[in-house]
Amino acid sequence: MENTSAWLKKYDLPVPRYTSYPAAPHFTFDFGSEAFATALAGIETQAPLSLYIHFPFCRSLCWYCGCNMKVANDSGAMMPYATAVRREIEMVAALIPGRKKVDSIHFGGGTPTWGPRAGREAVTQALRAQFDLAPDTDFSVEADPRTLDGEIADELAALGVNRVSIGVQDFDAPVQEAINRIQPFSVVERGVMALRRAGLRDLNIDLIYGLPLQTPETVARTIELAISLTPQRIALFGYAHVPWMKKHQKLVERLPLPDAAQRLALFSAAQKTLTEHGFVQIGIDHFAAPDDKMARAAANGTLNRNFQGYTTDTSPTLLGFGASAISALPMSYAQNDPGIESYIDTIASGRLATVRGRHLTAEDARRREIIMNLMCNARCTISPDIAVQAAPALAPLVEDGLCRWENRNDLVMTDEGKPWVRVVAACFDSYHAPSTARHARAV
Numbered sequence: 411m412e413n414t415s416a417w418l419k420k421y422d423l424p425v426p427r428y429t430s431y432p433a434a435p436h437f438t439f440d441f442g443s444e445a446f447a448t449a450l451a452g453i454e455t456q457a458p459l460s461l462y463i464h465f466p467f468c469r470s471l472c473w474y475c476g477c478n479m480k481v482a483n484d485s486g487a488m489m490p491y492a493t494a495v496r497r498e499i500e501m502v503a504a505l506i507p508g509r510k511k512v513d514s515i516h517f518g519g520g521t522p523t524w525g526p527r528a529g530r531e532a533v534t535q536a537l538r539a540q541f542d543l544a545p546d547t548d549f550s551v552e553a554d555p556r557t558l559d560g561e562i563a564d565e566l567a568a569l570g571v572n573r574v575s576i577g578v579q580d581f582d583a584p585v586q587e588a589i590n591r592i593q594p595f596s597v598v599e600r601g602v603m604a605l606r607r608a609g610l611r612d613l614n615i616d617l618i619y620g621l622p623l624q625t626p627e628t629v630a631r632t633i634e635l636a637i638s639l640t641p642q643r644i645a646l647f648g649y650a651h652v653p654w655m656k657k658h659q660k661l662v663e664r665l666p667l668p669d670a671a672q673r674l675a676l677f678s679a680a681q682k683t684l685t686e687h688g689f690v691q692i693g694i695d696h697f698a699a700p701d702d703k704m705a706r707a708a709a710n711g712t713l714n715r716n717f718q719g720y721t722t723d724t725s726p727t728l729l730g731f732g733a734s735a736i737s738a739l740p741m742s743y744a745q746n747d748p749g750i751e752s753y754i755d756t757i758a759s760g761r762l763a764t765v766r767g768r769h770l771t772a773e774d775a776r777r778r779e780i781i782m783n784l785m786c787n788a789r790c791t792i793s794p795d796i797a798v799q800a801a802p803a804l805a806p807l808v809e810d811g812l813c814r815w816e817n818r819n820d821l822v823m824t825d826e827g828k829p830w831v832r833v834v835a836a837c838f839d840s841y842h843a844p845s846t847a848r849h850a851r852a853v
């Protein structure tokens with residue numbers, strides 16, 4: 411622990427979260443719908459697919475929110491959007507050769523469970539009509555517990571959903587007020603009970619550390635309450651404060667935000683409580699029950715990372731539908747227009763809504779392999795040419811004990827260094843320019 415304060419001074423830098431490589435700020439506008447269509451036509455015919463559908467609407471604004479979302483309280487906004495997503499699914503499916511077998515589906519947002527049932531049904535029907543879905547395909551949905559009742563839980567079960575992630579963030583009342591996300595434990599418990607009654611047993615809980623008014627004690631108490639709801643997985647996200655991108659986050663600054671040392675103390679308190687209860691840490695910010703599929707994937711080295719964070723999904727292609735959604739293909743990334751109206755208009759005119767992306771070079775693919783291995787497994791074999799290029803940035807990190815070399819070519823994070831893995835990963839990132847980068851901080 412004596413290292414920690416020295417490391418905080420030296421290494422608490424803005425670095426990407428590496429949900430992709432190159433990171434999304436390095437996507438360029440010369441990659442458009444034609445490039446995406448060509449990439450889709452090249453998808454290997456037997457390879458399984460993973461599908462992400464973005465539902466941007468929410469009932470109200472949470473001040474900390476970093477997602478692409480819009481407050482909407484009438485179905486007038488939502489049905490034209492669902493119609494566009496259905497059309498996009500048909501257009502994209504028509505461009506993909508072969509069987510189109512799907513291993514996993516994720517509805518994210520915004521709040522996919524907010525808004526009319528007809529929207530979710532139209533999208534799910536289009537997926538079933540255009541893709542090859544097995545009855546047991548992994549199908550997960552993000553839900554806001556404040557609007558999660560028996561009716562929605564039954565609807566999700568009928569759609570074929572088999573995992574629900576609920577947004578809790580923090581159970582402490584003053585913290586909830588400070589971030590404009592008021593939901594007492596009883597509200598969350600009622601939502602979880604509705605899911606269980608509908609037969610939906612696989613539960614993830616999202617929490618955030620680094621919020622105003624949090625202390626190690628309040629965070630430990632939040633973790634205890636979250637565990638009492640018996641989730642299989644808990645995501646413990648570091649609060650990403652990026653008010654230059656999300657102006658409403660200025661509202662969070664009405665109370666002081668914890669500094670880097672306090673953030674690390676909050677994370678450590680949460681981590682301690684979770685591990686005392688038998689949860690296994692997965693990568694930088696997930697925890698899972700030891701018998702959960704994600705804990706097994708982490709143990710056998712098959713864990714993956716995509717735009718939703720850590721995943722057990724191993725499909726080589728992720729297709730993203732809806733405004734702002736990103737597709738990750740073996741050698742390219744493609745992002746849709748983030749504007750809801752312009753996305754709907756483009757799709758209605760019969761064109762794909764890709765606005766930016768990136769082709770990967772063979773060198774990018776090698777570096778992506780290294781960065782994703784470090785993020786998922788906290789170790790990676792580095793080829794000598796890349797090790798030489800990374801040496802100037804990496805040497806001080808090795809010297810300070812954040813990571814170490816084993817068997818000459820294997821770079822391994824030390825236990826104390828693991829929270830700093832994004833700083834180590836950045837040494838292999840050819841696009842990262844520390845002086846100009848604008849990301850959330852490293853811890």
Ligand SMILES: C[S@@+](CC[C@H](N)C(=O)[O-])C[C@H]1O[C@@H](n2cnc3c(N)ncnc32)[C@H](O)[C@@H]1O
Pocket residue numbers: 468474475476477518519520521522552553554555576577578579616617618647648649650651
């Ligand atoms: C799309 S939201 C989840 C679904 C639903 N909208 C809700 O809030 O309950 C996904 C998760 O992202 C996390 N999140 C949102 N903004 C964040 C931020 N600025 N920093 C860290 N995590 C954030 C929250 O934990 C949230 O539950």
Ligand code: SF4
Pocket residue numbers: 467468469470471472475476477479519520521554577
């Ligand atoms: S955290 Fe969830 S509910 Fe809150 S504004 Fe963001 S997406 Fe909507």
